[in-house]
Amino acid sequence: MPDLLLVVVVLALVVVVVTAPLRARAGAEEAEENAVRAELEAARDAKYREIRDAELDHRTGKLSEADWRSIDRALRAEAIEILRRLDDVTGAPR
Amino acid sequence: MLIAGKACLILALALSVYGIAASVYGATRPPGPGAGGWTGGQWVASGRRAVYALAGVLLAAFAILELAFLRSDFSFALVATHSSTTTPLFYRLAAAWSSQEGSLLLWVLLLSLWSSLLLRLTWRRAREIAPWATAVLLGFAAFFSALIVFLETPFGQALPAPAEGVGLNPLLRHPSMMIHPPMLYSGYTLFAVPFAFAVGALITRRLDARWIQLTRPFTLAAWVFLGTGIVLGARWSYSELGWGGYWGWDPVENASLMPWLTGTAFLHSVLIQEKRGMLKVWNVGLVLATGILSILGTFLVRSGILESIHAFGASTLGVPFLVLIVVLVAGSIVLVAARAGDLRSEHRLDSLLSREAAFLLNNLVLVGLCFVIFWGTFFPLISEAVTGTEASVGPPWFDRYTVPLALVLVLLAGVGPVIAWRRATPRNLVRGFRVPVVAAAVVVAVLVAAGGVAERPAALAMFACAAFVLGAVGQELVRGTRARRAMAHESVPVALVSLVRRNRQRYGGYLVHVGVAVLFVGVAASSAFQDVRELRLSPGQRATVGGYEVTYVRPTAALRAASNGRLERIELGAVLRLRRDGRALGAVRTYRSYFPSQDPSLGAISRFFEGEATSEVGLRAGLTRDFWSAIAPDTAELRPRIARGDRVFAAAVDELPPAAWNAALGRALDGLVASYASDPPAATFRVIVSPLVAWIWLGAGIAVAGGLICLWPGGTRGRRVETAARAARVARDVREPAHV
Numbered sequence: 018m019p020d021l022l023l024v025v026v027v028l029a030l031v032v033v034v035v036t037a038p039l040r041a042r043a044g045a046e047e048a049e050e051n052a053v054r055a056e057l058e059a060a061r062d063a064k065y066r067e068i069r070d071a072e073l074d075h076r077t078g079k080l081s082e083a084d085w086r087s088i089d090r091a092l093r094a095e096a097i098e099i100l101r102r103l104d105d106v107t108g109a110p111r
Numbered sequence: 112m113l114i115a116g117k118a119c120l121i122l123a124l125a126l127s128v129y130g131i132a133a134s135v136y137g138a139t140r141p142p143g144p145g146a147g148g149w150t151g152g153q154w155v156a157s158g159r160r161a162v163y164a165l166a167g168v169l170l171a172a173f174a175i176l177e178l179a180f181l182r183s184d185f186s187f188a189l190v191a192t193h194s195s196t197t198t199p200l201f202y203r204l205a206a207a208w209s210s211q212e213g214s215l216l217l218w219v220l221l222l223s224l225w226s227s228l229l230l231r232l233t234w235r236r237a238r239e240i241a242p243w244a245t246a247v248l249l250g251f252a253a254f255f256s257a258l259i260v261f262l263e264t265p266f267g268q269a270l271p272a273p274a275e276g277v278g279l280n281p282l283l284r285h286p287s288m289m290i291h292p293p294m295l296y297s298g299y300t301l302f303a304v305p306f307a308f309a310v311g312a313l314i315t316r317r318l319d320a321r322w323i324q325l326t327r328p329f330t331l332a333a334w335v336f337l338g339t340g341i342v343l344g345a346r347w348s349y350s351e352l353g354w355g356g357y358w359g360w361d362p363v364e365n366a367s368l369m370p371w372l373t374g375t376a377f378l379h380s381v382l383i384q385e386k387r388g389m390l391k392v393w394n395v396g397l398v399l400a401t402g403i404l405s406i407l408g409t410f411l412v413r414s415g416i417l418e419s420i421h422a423f424g425a426s427t428l429g430v431p432f433l434v435l436i437v438v439l440v441a442g443s444i445v446l447v448a449a450r451a452g453d454l455r456s457e458h459r460l461d462s463l464l465s466r467e468a469a470f471l472l473n474n475l476v477l478v479g480l481c482f483v484i485f486w487g488t489f490f491p492l493i494s495e496a497v498t499g500t501e502a503s504v505g506p507p508w509f510d511r512y513t514v515p516l517a518l519v520l521v522l523l524a525g526v527g528p529v530i531a532w533r534r535a536t537p538r539n540l541v542r543g544f545r546v547p548v549v550a551a552a553v554v555v556a557v558l559v560a561a562g563g564v565a566e567r568p569a570a571l572a573m574f575a576c577a578a579f580v581l582g583a584v585g586q587e588l589v590r591g592t593r594a595r596r597a598m599a600h601e602s603v604p605v606a607l608v609s610l611v612r613r614n615r616q617r618y619g620g621y622l623v624h625v626g627v628a629v630l631f632v633g634v635a636a637s638s639a640f641q642d643v644r645e646l647r648l649s650p651g652q653r654a655t656v657g658g659y660e661v662t663y664v665r666p667t668a669a670l671r672a673a674s675n676g677r678l679e680r681i682e683l684g685a686v687l688r689l690r691r692d693g694r695a696l697g698a699v700r701t702y703r704s705y706f707p708s709q710d711p712s713l714g715a716i717s718r719f720f721e722g723e724a725t726s727e728v729g730l731r732a733g734l735t736r737d738f739w740s741a742i743a744p745d746t747a748e749l750r751p752r753i754a755r756g757d758r759v760f761a762a763a764v765d766e767l768p769p770a771a772w773n774a775a776l777g778r779a780l781d782g783l784v785a786s787y788a789s790d791p792p793a794a795t796f797r798v799i800v801s802p803l804v805a806w807i808w809l810g811a812g813i814a815v816a817g818g819l820i821c822l823w824p825g826g827t828r829g830r831r832v833e834t835a836a837r838a839a840r841v842a843r844d845v846r847e848p849a850h851v
Contacts (some may be wrong), residue, residue, distance in 0.1 A: 019115075020112060020113075020114040020115040020118075021114070023115045024114070024115055024118040024119075027115075027118070027119065027122065027167075027168060027171060028118075028122065030164075030167070031122060031126065031164045031167070031168060034160050034163060034164045034167075035126070035129070035157055035160050035161050035164050036157065037157075037160060038152075038153045038154075038156035038157045038160065039147075039149055039153055039154075039157055041153070055236055055237070055321055056317065056319045056321050059319060059320050059321040059324050060319065060320065062324070063320050063324075063385045063386060065841075066385075066386070067386045067532070068841070070386075070532055070617070071531075071532060071533070073591070073594075073614065073617070074531040074532060076590075076591075076594035077587060077590040077591050077594060078539065078542055078543065078590055079529065079530065079531035079535060079539055079543055080531045080535070080539065081536055081538065081539060084531075084534065084536060084539075088533055093841050093842075096841040097841055100841065
């Protein structure tokens, strides 16, 4: 008998948890995040990391001044392009 | 509680199937409400909640099982066959996963917990991929739930319930065994997370770096857990199995190492994809292979398909696992082939003198190692399929291929930190490699001058490579700290901590490299310079091994009772006294424990010597060398007395009341043990003196610490963007989480 009671309680809890979104008002879930925006934000973060890594490589002597400046310039140009596209998606002021 | 446990498992299977259906249906529905007014998002949310509910019901099932073990409830067949009232409480808690059924339950429980955590943390940021990843994770959960519902249920009933259980396999009574399986399974199940997200990314064609960033903490955690599990297994083998080794190229050991190797390769190559948009096919291939190898690892332990000292499973699960692996391999190939166009690299390799190139080489070595181990592990099956005769390869075969690959791997662990991303000039390389090369050269010169090392070129090369790594990482820390001090005017300790804190991934990774180098120094030294001897000594006799003078001082013999007073085991051992360079080092004890068999056909006395037996190692461990010893007592002289005792007690079973019979048996065993102690025969000792074994455990600890530094969550300052001109934004955003 205690077994059966336990099973019924667990089953009831499971049904309540799993069907909660279906019982909620349609659209009550948070607005879907724009997948393109998420992708661009990921690219931006990765580019920033790349710029910082190049700078650390330069400061620790692994990149010459000239090489670092050239790489840094290229990376920043790529980052600006990503930000431009991100602004297009988010409608942020330019 | 058996019914409640079974019901939880059936519910888990139902939830898994429902969750897959809801997630896939929700992900494939067009926008807007459908039948019943429900949107795709609502179905996806319901599928996600099925994962949370799955974790809940599996936790309940596991709690029921653990409670049965704690209470020694022998109406549970699993408890009756894997525990007993004499099993210490500590090990009763772990006994659940010593069984096939319990470990499968633990596997799916851990999977559900990690999946819940993953979805809780990421679903908002990966709305397209997450439903498919949910379906894949629930697919694994459905498979394992089906196994424990239909084939290997942990909630089988023992009819009639025995008064006493068989007990836990004595070999598993070791503290490592409490945490070794959960660690391994956490590693395996955590590797299912990037696998599932890779499948989701392939299906939705979202193959940018997003899924990699979201799953990186889980991949790193999998790497740390699996690595820790492997080392704990090695430690258990060293101190419990009585052969004195920590790695024997056993199929089950290899099974855990393979996904760890491909996972390590993935953690490196994924950085290239993240930074440069390169190697997408390779990375997807690696993560899919790692996921499949994790399932293969579970399969090898649980199926018993290959002979192993660690395989505690029967062969009933072979076919279902094989079907799953075939489906995973075929599905992965089809999916990658179908998305070949989306997996094209965005850039090309700028230079062969770059960190990208070093990572690529490191990947090839790691995958090469994995292939060698795979081939050697499955060679018995391959040879049987091709020639009809089962043949296996031993440690020398593995060593022939893995030693050179390991040397290259450790060398690359030093090259990676020194070389720049994108391209390095010869001048920078000379500047960067000067210190590591000098460190390696000094170590080689000192060791050769010291003598005895040059005859082992592989070991000498490994010491040189490790010195190269330590030199490279040390130099990086010094230069980074110096740069940080120049910028922030901080003291050396503050600058060092700031440097690591602000670049956790980089310096955590370097620490892992140091750990790996230290570990391999331990492996090389203990393999190449160990002294192994089999000694037959009588009390008072002595021998010399590896510079230690070993004296067999006296025998030890004892009956050991469990906490409830029942006889648990007989211990026969020895006290050994050690001296080195004329200095007394104290004594070590080694003994062999004999656990009684539950076989009723055996005699009352002999059942104590026909059951499981384990070796307790006499170990004197140090930073420079370990003295390891294990006794094999000679019980031949006891055999006639044991046989006579069996006959006496068989005759007395009808004549004496049980209590008196048990008391007499206790006295007889006492007498037997006392006779061994008073008139001991010569005993055989396996004695091993190995240098630097402690470095293996130390190196592993350093590597885990490095992994934890990488895992430690960072701030979100890098994400603060939105205003001002873009170029200024880039400059500011890059500067904000100040780099050095």
